[in-house]
Amino acid sequence: MTTLTSDWFVERLKAWGVTRIFGYSGDGINGVLGALQRAEKDGTGIEFIQVRHEEMAAFMAAAHAKFTAQLGVCLSTGGPGATHLVTGLYDAKLDHMPVLAIAGQAEVTSRGASYQQELNLDRLCADVAAFVYEAESPAQLRHLVDRGVRIAIAGNAVSVLILPKDVQDEPWKDPPKSHGFTRSGPGYSSPRIIPRAEDLRAAAEVLNAGKKLAILIGAGARGAADEVLAVADLLGAGIAKALLGKDVLPDDLPFVTGAIGLLGTKPSYELMRDCDTLLLIGTGFPWAEFLPKDGQARGVQIDIDASMLGLRYPVEVNLHGDAGETLRALLPLLRRQNDRSWQEQIAASMKTWWRTVEERAMAPASPVNPQRVVWEMSAQLPSNAIVTSDSGTSAPWYAVYFRLRSGQRGTLSGGLASMGAAVPYAIAAKFAHPERPVVALVGDGAMQMNNLSELITVQKYWQRWKDPRLIVCVLNNEDLNEVTWEQRATNGDPRYAASQDLPNVPYSRFAEMLGLKGIYVDDPGELQGAWASALAADRPVVLEVKTDPGVPPLPPHITAKEAGAFLASMAKGDRGAAHVFARLAGEWLRHALPGGRDRESAREG
Numbered sequence: 001m002t003t004l005t006s007d008w009f010v011e012r013l014k015a016w017g018v019t020r021i022f023g024y025s026g027d028g029i030n031g032v033l034g035a036l037q038r039a040e041k042d043g044t045g046i047e048f049i050q051v052r053h054e055e056m057a058a059f060m061a062a063a064h065a066k067f068t069a070q071l072g073v074c075l076s077t078g079g080p081g082a083t084h085l086v087t088g089l090y091d092a093k094l095d096h097m098p099v100l101a102i103a104g105q106a107e108v109t110s111r112g113a114s115y116q117q118e119l120n121l122d123r124l125c126a127d128v129a130a131f132v133y134e135a136e137s138p139a140q141l142r143h144l145v146d147r148g149v150r151i152a153i154a155g156n157a158v159s160v161l162i163l164p165k166d167v168q169d170e171p172w173k174d175p176p177k178s179h180g181f182t183r184s185g186p187g188y189s190s191p192r193i194i195p196r197a198e199d200l201r202a203a204a205e206v207l208n209a210g211k212k213l214a215i216l217i218g219a220g221a222r223g224a225a226d227e228v229l230a231v232a233d234l235l236g237a238g239i240a241k242a243l244l245g246k247d248v249l250p251d252d253l254p255f256v257t258g259a260i261g262l263l264g265t266k267p268s269y270e271l272m273r274d275c276d277t278l279l280l281i282g283t284g285f286p287w288a289e290f291l292p293k294d295g296q297a298r299g300v301q302i303d304i305d306a307s308m309l310g311l312r313y314p315v316e317v318n319l320h321g322d323a324g325e326t327l328r329a330l331l332p333l334l335r336r337q338n339d340r341s342w343q344e345q346i347a348a349s350m351k352t353w354w355r356t357v358e359e360r361a362m363a364p365a366s367p368v369n370p371q372r373v374v375w376e377m378s379a380q381l382p383s384n385a386i387v388t389s390d391s392g393t394s395a396p397w398y399a400v401y402f403r404l405r406s407g408q409r410g411t412l413s414g415g416l417a418s419m420g421a422a423v424p425y426a427i428a429a430k431f432a433h434p435e436r437p438v439v440a441l442v443g444d445g446a447m448q449m450n451n452l453s454e455l456i457t458v459q460k461y462w463q464r465w466k467d468p469r470l471i472v473c474v475l476n477n478e479d480l481n482e483v484t485w486e487q488r489a490t491n492g493d494p495r496y497a498a499s500q501d502l503p504n505v506p507y508s509r510f511a512e513m514l515g516l517k518g519i520y521v522d523d524p525g526e527l528q529g530a531w532a533s534a535l536a537a538d539r540p541v542v543l544e545v546k547t548d549p550g551v552p553p554l555p556p557h558i559t560a561k562e563a564g565a566f567l568a569s570m571a572k573g574d575r576g577a578a579h580v581f582a583r584l585a586g587e588w589l590r591h592a593l594p595g596g597r598d599r600e601s602a603r604e605g
């Protein structure tokens with residue numbers, strides 16, 4: 001039997017270690033689908049996971065990379081399939097995940113003829129991809145796949161291979177050893193990247209001189225948890241976590257202050273406000289206003305990606321290196337800080353903070369307080385659970401009310417903060433770790449956008465998973481709530497009903513129609529039992545909770561400007577805002593208005 005170019009292509013993906021592709025079919029990519037099918041017959045194939053929408057395939061590829069630290073692969077036809085991929089590919093790019101996208105294309109013979117589904121996909125993907133090429137002849141494919149995969153893995157980046165239909169179907173011939181051809185090979189080993197000794201000494205000098213060290217970690221600190229803790233212990237530091245670094249360290253360590261930024265904790269805010277030294281490790285945390293003021297703190301940054309160095313805070317020493325390797329080399333140069341008062345102060349404020357979190361979670365709401373939904377989840381979650389969150393208010397609840405324990409994992413669409421990622425992420429997590437329970441926290445808007453249809457993918461595949469538990473927890477507040485708060489607190493506008501109202505959809509009943517389990521809760525007293533039965537279910541569950549859109553995702557520190565904007569939205573007739581304001585008057589006013597406890601924040605406004 002003749003080997004077609006697509007057969008060779010599939011073999012080469014296998015040689016690169018690809019075991020799973022998330023995708024959707026179309027005639028533009030039928031050659032590759034045929035080859036995948038033929039490879040499967042040998043019993044050594046690549047698993048093909050069919051999604052509902054190509055964007056979901058790209059989200060899943062990004063999540064696969066997050067959960068396995070391996071290349072994620074997604075596939076689409078040309079034209080509309082490829083354009084659908086793009087948002088998910090940007091998600092991978094912004095969170096620095098290695099992803100290979102394989103897209104079909106009209107025949108080479110018709111390119112430039114305004115042919116059906118013929119788009120210039122290389123131009124479409126020019127921004128999102130670190131490497132994008134369209135193969136015009138089979139001889140190119142060998143180096144395109146080898147180069148594309150290597151660039152994606154080595155650079156934690158997106159590569160896109162565009163395969164015209166006729167190229168896929170041509171008989172395969174190895175590129176000859178002659179002029180005009182190149183003969184590439186697969187394989188890649190990642191290097192040890194460690195800064196020079198003199199730079200480590202300079203960093204140690206800065207860190208040893210400080211009395212109040214704040215450490216901020218991101219996803220780049222994954223794999224360096226022990227070293228981060230050793231530094232914090234030696235120097236008596238507090239550790240804040242950017243959202244993508246939430247699962248690098250558990251939340252129950254006394255000097256871990258947790259989330260930072262708009263959806264962060266008060267102790268993280270204070271850690272940055274009061275520190276004299278800052279150590280940034282593997283983080284691109286974007287909101288520089290939550291970092292110390294210029295000149296307040298001396299700083300050191302460690303990142304494996306030089307383009308992220310010195311980007312958010314002008315540190316004195318920029319160390320280009322792997323987090324674990326660099327910290328291991330740095331540790332022997334650090335001197336133990338004997339004055340432990342800074343770390344003790346942080347631990348004390350964390351104790352108070354956890355009480356505040358519990359009080360906020362258990363405060364009554366109408367009907368259910370969404371913070372309590374996540375707080376009760378946190379208490380019952382098995383120690384090997386994986387949690388994904390969507391964008392919306394589920395993200396601040398995930399950041400603060402999910403008290404992540406050692407062994408648990410969690411992630412979301414961080415850099416892109418795209419709606420619609422939680423369920424595809426959860427599905428990819430189940431394929432990557434079929435023995436672990438997975439929870440997706442999702443708003444009703446994100447559910448309606450696309451997560452609802454991905455439940456069909458869950459229905460299709462759940463019986464393949466060793467542990468069938470996948471819980472999609474829907475916060476049904478009939479509102480695009482996160483943006484409603486932004487309209488009020490950032491813009492000073494009343495809630496715009498035309499853009500914010502969502503239809504009430506019976507999510508749990510939809511799950512039951514699909515043969516999954518549906519649980520509906522509109523009474524906070526039932527939450528505990530609902531989580532228990534979701535976690536005991538013999539199949540995936542949609543746990544739909546009717547939540548109060550009047551519970552605001554409070555920033556750790558409210559400026560007078562924000563309080564003013566909020567008052568303005570009330571004055572313009574936002575009845576919802578007035579209702580909330582009554583609930584929050586104590587909390588907000590105490591912190592925000594002149595004469596209140598926090599005068600500095602009032603001046604900032």
Ligand SMILES: Cc1ncc(C[n+]2csc(CCOP(=O)(O)OP(=O)(O)O)c2C)c(N)n1
Nearest residue numbers: 392393418419443444445446479480481482
């Ligand atoms: C694809 C996309 N579109 C729009 C937004 C802007 N956005 C961020 S959160 C949000 C509201 C989400 O509403 P919902 O899913 O119901 O969650 P809630 O905030 O109500 O909990 C919107 C519209 C986005 N982040 N991504």
Ligand SMILES: [Mg+2]
Nearest residue numbers: 443444445479
């Ligand atoms: Mg909502």
